[in-house]
Amino acid sequence: MKQTWRWFGPKDLVTTDDVAQAGAEGIVSALHHVPTGTVWSHDEIAKRQAEIARLSDGSPSGLDWAVVESLPVSEDIKKQQGDWRQHIANYKESLHNLAASGLEVICYNFMPVLDWTRTDLAWRLPSGATCMRFDLTDFAAFDLHILARDGAREDYDAGLQEAAARRFAAMTDEAKEALAGNVVYGLPGAAERFSLEDVRAHLAEYAAMSEATLRGHLVDFLSEVAPVAQELGLRLCCHPDDPPFPLLGLPRIMSTEAQYRAVMEAVDLPANGITLCSGSLGARPDNDLPGMMERLGDRVHFLHLRNVKRETTEVRGSFHEAEHLGGDTDMVALVEAALREEARRKAAGRSDWSIPFRPDHGQDILDDLGRKAQPGYPSIGRLKGLAELRGIIAALSPRVVA
Numbered sequence: 001m002k003q004t005w006r007w008f009g010p011k012d013l014v015t016t017d018d019v020a021q022a023g024a025e026g027i028v029s030a031l032h033h034v035p036t037g038t039v040w041s042h043d044e045i046a047k048r049q050a051e052i053a054r055l056s057d058g059s060p061s062g063l064d065w066a067v068v069e070s071l072p073v074s075e076d077i078k079k080q081q082g083d084w085r086q087h088i089a090n091y092k093e094s095l096h097n098l099a100a101s102g103l104e105v106i107c108y109n110f111m112p113v114l115d116w117t118r119t120d121l122a123w124r125l126p127s128g129a130t131c132m133r134f135d136l137t138d139f140a141a142f143d144l145h146i147l148a149r150d151g152a153r154e155d156y157d158a159g160l161q162e163a164a165a166r167r168f169a170a171m172t173d174e175a176k177e178a179l180a181g182n183v184v185y186g187l188p189g190a191a192e193r194f195s196l197e198d199v200r201a202h203l204a205e206y207a208a209m210s211e212a213t214l215r216g217h218l219v220d221f222l223s224e225v226a227p228v229a230q231e232l233g234l235r236l237c238c239h240p241d242d243p244p245f246p247l248l249g250l251p252r253i254m255s256t257e258a259q260y261r262a263v264m265e266a267v268d269l270p271a272n273g274i275t276l277c278s279g280s281l282g283a284r285p286d287n288d289l290p291g292m293m294e295r296l297g298d299r300v301h302f303l304h305l306r307n308v309k310r311e312t313t314e315v316r317g318s319f320h321e322a323e324h325l326g327g328d329t330d331m332v333a334l335v336e337a338a339l340r341e342e343a344r345r346k347a348a349g350r351s352d353w354s355i356p357f358r359p360d361h362g363q364d365i366l367d368d369l370g371r372k373a374q375p376g377y378p379s380i381g382r383l384k385g386l387a388e389l390r391g392i393i394a395a396l397s398p399r400v401v402a
Contacts, residue, residue, distance in 0.1 A: 001303075001338060001393055002356040003386065004028045004066045006377060010051055013373040016061045022383045023390070026066025027052045028107075028358050037074040037087040040094040045101045067302055067356050068098060069107040069275075070239070073221065078112055079205055080217050088221065092228050099232035105301055105356060106229070107275045109239040110218045112209075112250045113194070113202045114184065116242040116280070121182050121375035122364065123320055129363040132376050133320035134243055134283075136312075138179060140164035141171070143248060146180050147196060149203060151249055185375065203248055211251040215263065218253060222267040230271040235352065237273040237301040238263070242280035244287065245316040255284065257292050264299055273299040279306035279360055282329040283319045290333040297341035303357035305389055307331060321361050321376065324385035325392075335392045339400040359385035 005024035007016065009032065019027065029052065031044050048065060055061045071094055076082040098106065109115065119142070123133035141164040143152045153161060171179070184194050194202070222236075229236050244255035253259055260274055274296060281287045293300065307327025311318040325331050338355060345353035362368075362381030373379065 001335075001342065002026055002066060002354050003390065004356050004358040005382070005386075006069065006358055006360075007052070008032060008374060008377075009048065012377075013371055014377065014379045015056060016052060016063060017055050018379050020055065020061050020063060022379075022386060024063065024358075024386065026356065027063050028067040028069045028356075029065060030068060030070055030072075036072045037076065037083065037090060039090045040071070040097055042097050042101065045097055045103070049101065065103060067105045067107060067358075068103055069302075071095075071098070071106050071108055073108050073110060075113070075202060077221055078110060078214065078217055079209070080220070081205070088224050091225055095225065095228055095232060095234060099234055104233065104352075105235050105237065107237050107239055107302055109241075110214075110221075110254060111241055111252075112206055112214065113199060113248070116376075117183060117247060118185070118375075119179060119182055121185065125320075125363065127365075128369075129365045129381070130369065131321040131363045132361065134318060136160070136316065136318045137163045137167050139183070139247070141168040142179050142183050144168070146176055147199065147248075149200070149248060150207075155246075155249060199248075203250070206250055209251060211253055214251045215253045215259075218263060219266045222263070222272055226267050226269045226272040230269050234271060235273055235301040236271055237275040239275040239304075240277050240280040242277070242283075243316075243319070244281055244284045255281070256287060257296065260292075260296060264296070270299070273301040275302040275304060276300045277304035277306070277360065278329045278331070278334055279304060279308050279321065279327075282327065283308050283310065284315055285310060285313060285328075286315060289329050290337045293334055293337035293341065297337065297344075300338075300341065300355060301352070303338060303355055304360035305331065305335070305357050306360035306362075306385070321363060323363065324359060324388045331389070332392055332396070335389065336396050336400060339393070339396055343400055357389070359389055 003024050004026040005019045006028040052065050074087045076084040077087050118132045119135045119138040120133040122130040124130050140156050145168040241252045241255045246252050278289050307322045307329050308319045309322040309327045359382045361376040362378050362385050364378045366380045368378035368380045
């Protein structure tokens with residue numbers, strides 16, 4: 001299993017020096033500054049590779065750009081409107097440029113409007129550490145009273161509506177502004193940032209779209225780009241919905257094993273694969289992560305290993321980011337399933353037998369609390385997670401290989 005680390009580029013407060021000292025072997029990055037839907041040029045790709053290859057003093061880092069996360073899919077493609085056909089053509093050209101630069105694994109997602117969604121980006125734990133959290137009552141307060149979405153009341157029962165109203169009434173103006181900012185938070189340096197008006201406009205365009213229609217749009221997209229990836233020797237891997245249940249009246253199509261299987265079967269090419277994110281999928285109590293790795297492992301091209309603690313037993317409920325070995329997913333069983341899949345691939349002579357993974361997200365601990373890096377991506381919290389995962393791999397590998 002190749003140990004990688006997400007890095008957001010030169011503006012990231014966690015440096016390549018930090019990554020190298022953490023013992024990671026490769027970098028997961030993207031060209032966040034390039035507008036979604038446009039071509040990633042050879043020059044921009046080469047520039048990012050050069051940035052990854054150097055430490056702050058100019059000496060070699062020993063790191064390579066191991067995984068692209070993400071080559072984003074535009075809202076036009078997801079909705080099949082506007083310039084969506086040109087955007088697909090540009091996506092194909094970007095794939096050609098990435099392949100020519102030696103990249104092989106490309107992660108993307110097909111979540112409408114918003115990427116991952118949290119209501120608190122620095123929730124304090126009893127230990128004094130902070131983490132990201134999704135609180136369903138806070139989210140309902142945002143949806144019902146801040147965004148004031150048409151039809152929102154149909155998505156919440158009377159008890160939750162009453163709780164959200166009380167929560168909203170107790171909020172200061174600053175708390176309301178912070179909640180709205182947290183929900184629509186984006187990646188650092190991203191070309192697209194949404195205001196509440198932007199979100200409302202996108203939601204209106206998705207209003208009549210069903211889950212089946214959105215899945216059809218994903219299949220149409222993959223029918224175009226997966227054959228190109230296959231020919232180029234690339235591996236595409238779709239990240240799951242985060243959280244893995246419907247929000248804001250939007251359809252969710254990559255939240256369960258059955259949904260992933262449907263898309264893999266619809267475009268049945270090895271290049272059409274999965275980013276198995278144990279944190280995103282683990283927020284649902286009905287997702288069996290070790291079982292998914294066993295049953296779908298042939299198409300798992302990338303692993304996000306993180307854990308969440310569910311605060312309710314419902315499919316749609318509150319949760320927070322846990323320590324990598326402390327949440328509701330059996331991380332030892334999941335890593336063991338991944339190692340077994342690697343052994344199967346190696347025995348079959350597959351060149352992609354080693355599955356890249358990264359310690360996804362992390363709690364802010366120690367000096368992280370003062371550094372104020374990208375929420376979810378602290379240096380020491382992820383270092384702790386990587387060390388724990390490395391320990392599992394070291395303990396299990398001899399037994400699995402034998």
